[in-house]
Amino acid sequence: MSQKPTIPKGTRDFGPQQMAKRNFIFKAIKTVFEKYGFMPLETPTMENLSVLTGKYGDEGDQLLFKVLNSGDYLSKASEEEISGGSKSLLPKISEKGLRYDLTVPFARYVVMNQHDLALPFKRYQIQPVWRADKPQRGRYREFYQCDADVVGTESLICESEIILMINEVFAQLGITDYNIKINHRQILKGITEAIGAEGKESEFCVAIDKLDKIGLEKVLKEMEDRGISAEAAQKSVPILELSGSIEEKIAKLKDIFKDSESGKKGLNDLEEILETLKSFELDNNHIDFDVSLARGLSYYTGSIFEVKVNNVSIGSVSGGGRYDDLTGVFGLKGLSGVGFSFGVDRIYDVLEELNLFPTDATTSTEALIVHFDEETKKYGLSVLNQLRKAGIKSEIYPDKAKPKKQFTYADKKNIAYTIVIGSDEMASGNLTLKSMASGQQDQLALDAIIDKITGHNE
RNA sequence: GUGGUUGUAGUUCAGUUGGUUAGAACGCCUGAUUGUGGUUCAGGAGGUCGUCGGUUCGAGCCCGAUCUUCCACCCCA
Numbered sequence A: 001m002s003q004k005p006t007i008p009k010g011t012r013d014f015g016p017q018q019m020a021k022r023n024f025i026f027k028a029i030k031t032v033f034e035k036y037g038f039m040p041l042e043t044p045t046m047e048n049l050s051v052l053t054g055k056y057g058d059e060g061d062q063l064l065f066k067v068l069n070s071g072d073y074l075s076k077a078s079e080e081e082i083s084g085g086s087k088s089l090l091p092k093i094s095e096k097g098l099r100y101d102l103t104v105p106f107a108r109y110v111v112m113n114q115h116d117l118a119l120p121f122k123r124y125q126i127q128p129v130w131r132a133d134k135p136q137r138g139r140y141r142e143f144y145q146c147d148a149d150v151v152g153t154e155s156l157i158c159e160s161e162i163i164l165m166i167n168e169v170f171a172q173l174g175i176t177d178y179n180i181k182i183n184h185r186q187i188l189k190g191i192t193e194a195i196g197a198e199g200k201e202s203e204f205c206v207a208i209d210k211l212d213k214i215g216l217e218k219v220l221k222e223m224e225d226r227g228i229s230a231e232a233a234q235k236s237v238p239i240l241e242l243s244g245s246i247e248e249k250i251a252k253l254k255d256i257f258k259d260s261e262s263g264k265k266g267l268n269d270l271e272e273i274l275e276t277l278k279s280f281e282l283d284n285n286h287i288d289f290d291v292s293l294a295r296g297l298s299y300y301t302g303s304i305f306e307v308k309v310n311n312v313s314i315g316s317v318s319g320g321g322r323y324d325d326l327t328g329v330f331g332l333k334g335l336s337g338v339g340f341s342f343g344v345d346r347i348y349d350v351l352e353e354l355n356l357f358p359t360d361a362t363t364s365t366e367a368l369i370v371h372f373d374e375e376t377k378k379y380g381l382s383v384l385n386q387l388r389k390a391g392i393k394s395e396i397y398p399d400k401a402k403p404k405k406q407f408t409y410a411d412k413k414n415i416a417y418t419i420v421i422g423s424d425e426m427a428s429g430n431l432t433l434k435s436m437a438s439g440q441q442d443q444l445a446l447d448a449i450i451d452k453i454t455g456h457n458e
Numbered sequence B: 001g002u003g004g005u006u007g008u009a010g011u012u013c014a015g016u017u018g019g020u021u022a023g024a025a026c027g028c029c030u031g032a033u034u035g036u037g038g039u040u041c042a043g044g045a046g047g048u049c050g051u052c053g054g055u056u057c058g059a060g061c062c063c064g065a066u067c068u069u070c071c072a073c074c075c076c077a
Helices: A016-035 A057-062 A079-083 A086-093 A103-112 A157-173 A185-194 A201-208 A216-225 A230-240 A246-256 A261-280 A344-353 A374-389 A403-412 A423-428 A446-457
Strands: A046-048 A066-068 A094-098 A121-130 A142-151 A178-184 A287-289 A303-309 A318-323 A337-342 A367-371 A394-396 A417-421 A430-435 A441-445
Touching: A016 A121, A016 A142, A016 A157, A016 A344, A046 A103, A079 A086, A086 A094, A103 A121, A103 A142, A142 A157, A142 A344, A157 A178, A157 A261, A157 A303, A157 A318, A157 A337, A178 A185, A178 A261, A185 A201, A185 A230, A185 A246, A185 A261, A201 A216, A201 A230, A216 A230, A246 A261, A246 A287, A261 A287, A261 A303, A367 A374, A367 A403, A374 A394, A374 A417, A374 A423, A374 A446, A403 A417, A417 A423, A423 A430, A430 A446, A441 A446
Parallel strands: A178 A287, A367 A394, A367 A417
Antiparallel strands: A046 A094, A066 A094, A121 A142, A142 A337, A178 A303, A303 A318, A318 A337, A417 A430, A430 A441
16 A cells, blocks of 8 residues: 655645735735845755854744754764763754744845945845744744845835835735834833833833733733833833824823933834835825834844734734844844845735635636547647747647546636637638637637637736 | 644545444536536445554444644744
């Protein structure tokens, strides 16, 4: 008995229909990225472990997929190291790992090529990444990230452009009801100062990030669990419950941040981003200033954002922020950057849930040639050649088969037209064009058929 | 990593306290139609019940291990 094939946990195949839909998303994202002056970059699937480890925290290191050294990978390890467990053995048997995200390889690339790059450097990168996580719904061990980053400038125009790009991508995808939540790490720092919890920033961030998930009371408890005084936690309540328009929230915070340089800086940045956007005449920029937005990644130092589509069961579909020292760990100091990422898998689920995939995203072949015998099949080949010369996606049923079988094939593959060639058609030169959707058939010369199919596309 | 959960036909699922030959729907194949798909009708194929071991006269059902699925926590896209 042959064994049943399987794929590794947390990985997926993408069939033709899925790929058509995924490509629809990728195309929209790529088009927009390039329109804003971002250039494509690809980096290797594998990086040296020295590049990857220590960049994502202890948890992150555990989630790295490591690649065994080639050949006799145990030969360099001593008895002692083998008996010492995985910690001492690992560096001896593995030197490479699969990329965990696109940001670190990007930073590595920038440092390695710093003398050749025109700064500011704008790149986009669409590639799979791997995490040895436990899979769940919407969480895989292999998934795609679509990153766009700018390094080498502190200009807030970049932030504004990110907002514009998100708006443009979503417009192309047909998503209309969504919020771009924005906040600023300096504002969060300002809040910790204002409530008397200086230096507890990261604890504060971890706690409030869960606000919409677990509610205010549990967040306050979490703050206390993480070493923030009950008094300070209480003082944050009015800030977290801020309401009103963006301008009103900013005005209220300005008052609270009288003595906080960080807080003021954050608010100024935010105002400048909003001001810059006014030059671009958006009807609705979808921005929502949310002081409870924190985002886990600790390397963010400036603005941060996250996109949530409303009325769907899916979490955030995009996010990003500004980091001051991304390349510092690789020895290149003082390079500020800002970047963001689209989560393709989640966008896919959103489009599916809202039924927003256009029907032509899934059509494949436009015309199938149906024949009856060797002679008509041969005649069909020259017809096929003409169709393809005219740019029509077309194919001929390769085997001799009953028409029923050939039509069923066209039906299953969702092919729009069939062109039937029998002895009558061969004799007259007028072929039978059948529209599979309506079932209507017409006797037409090949030129007329080509006109009709291509005309239908325009 | 912690705790729970699932596994029966290609797919979604039934399957009685452990008792003969494991079912349905959809899908698939063939025919009704030797030049016509989607609808209809008739027929057919398809399962070592996740895997290995144990209990039993007897296991899809009970027990153990393992893999797998999904969920919560942690963390994250």
